[in-house]
Structure formats: structure tokens, C-alpha cells
Amino acid sequence: MNSARGLVILLVAAVIAIAGYTIYYGSATAKAKAMLREPAGQMEWLRQEFRLSDAQFERIEKMHREYAPTCAVMCEKIARSNERLDALISANKTPTPEVRAALHESAVVQEECRQAMLGHAYAVCGEMSPEQGARYLKMMKARLLEPGLRVDAVVSK
Amino acid sequence: MSNPEHDELSQKLRAWKVDPQIPSGFQREVWQRIAARQAEREEAFWPATVQWLSGLLARPQYAVALVALSLGLSVAVAHVQAQDSNAASWKTLEARYTTSVDPLAMAHPAHE
Secondary structure (H helix, E strand, O other): OHHHHHHHHHHHHHHHHHHHHHHHHHHHHHHHHHHHHOOOHHHHHHHHHOOOOHHHHHHHHHHHHHHHHHHHHHHHHHHHHHHHHHHHHHHOOOOOHHHHHHHHHHHHHHHHHHHHHHHHHHHHHHHOOHHHHHHHHHHHHHHHHOOOOOOOOOOOO | OOOHHHHHHHHHHHHOOOOOOOOOOHHHHHHHHHHHHHHHHHHHHHHHHHHHHHHHHOOHHHHHHHHHHHHHHHHHHHHHHHHHHHHHHHHHHHHHHHHHHOHHHHHOHHHO
């Protein structure tokens, strides 16, 4: 009798433990998972990470929307200049004037992109509070100073 | 002053020889018995433990304590794992944001 009761209590404890784990874990991670599912989840991340007010967020989101086409065009320019450089490097055995010109063009395009990105970063930073703006600039500076930085490297902390 | 009875007894004792007959397989049987007793004790351990635990859990205060402890532990584990999961999600979102404003990162998906 006692063993059956003990077993039932053990089972009840196990069920409650599993339910507690599932409910807590689900609710504690729900917000971040919802943001990951959202196509514009990164903007919500920006709002929360840099504690933006509604007005600040609205202005920054507008800037982001306006900057996106410029960013896409530059991305295409970089891809094209890289493709050209790639083909020329493969086709030659020495740094011919044509290769050097392609290298120069690639550097110019990349500099143009970095300038545009810096301009956008300053504009966004200007909308934030001084403290949060400094954090944002630090994050963006890392991307500007190290263009090869892994995109998943966290620098905002 | 010698005692004839005592002398006789001493003589008998000196002459007495014991020739014990140990049955064949005696040692093996002893070890078998020892092994059997150990196995009995080991077999009895788990039922006794279950019996003891069941006895404890039959008391409401112990049952409630077990349930509370299980719940507390599971929530603590969930809390730690949720923090790790949220940190990973946050990192992914930061990467998504910086990629969305960095033409170089957009043009080099190999960096991801």
C-alpha cells in the first residue's frame, strides 16, 4: 500500500517538475523567439537593446528604411567589383595594371560603403541618448574598423 | 609424590592424535555460502530502500517537500537554460541588425 502511494507521489513530483520546466522555459524564451521569427526582429532588438523611446524608434526605423536601398546598391557594387577582381586574379599570374586597377576599384567601393555606413551610424546614434548612442557607436565602430569581423561577433555589450 | 591417575591421563593425552577428515569441496562450499549470503543482502537492499522511501513519502510533509524540491529544481534548470537561449537569440538578432546596415557583411555571406 505504502509502496504504491510512494510511487504515485514520485510520479506526481516528476510530472510537476516537467510541467514547471516546460512552462517556465517556454515563457522565459517566448519573447526572444518571437523576435527571431519576425522578419524585422532585429529592429525590435535595436529598440530593446538601446532602450529607445517610441519617438526615437520611429525616427530610427524611418532612417533604416531610407538607408536600406542605398545599402543594397552598395552591396551589389561590392559583389560586382569582387567578382571582377576574382576573375582577373585567376586569369593573371602577376599584378598586371588591370589587376591593380580592379584592386583599386574594389578598395574605392568598399571605402564608399564604409563612409555610407558611418554616416548612417552617426545619424542613428544622434537619435539616441548620449549613453546608448555611445554604446551603439562602439558596436558600429567595431564593424567599420574590422570589415572582416564575423557578423555574429557581439560587440554591443 | 606422583599421582598415578595424573600420570595416566598425561600419557593418554600425549598419545592422543587428532586426524580430522575435511570433506572434499569444503572450501568451495564455504565460499559458495558466503557468496549466496552476500547476494541475498544485495537483493534485499533495493526492496528495503524502496520500502523506506515509500514509508517516508506516505507522510504528507515529506511528499510536499519532494514535490516542492522537484519543482524548484526544474524551474532553476529552466531559468539557466532560458538565459543561455536568450543570450544566443540576442546575439543572432544583433548579427542580423549589423548585417542589415553593413553592405560589406551583406556582400560576404561567407563571414557568417
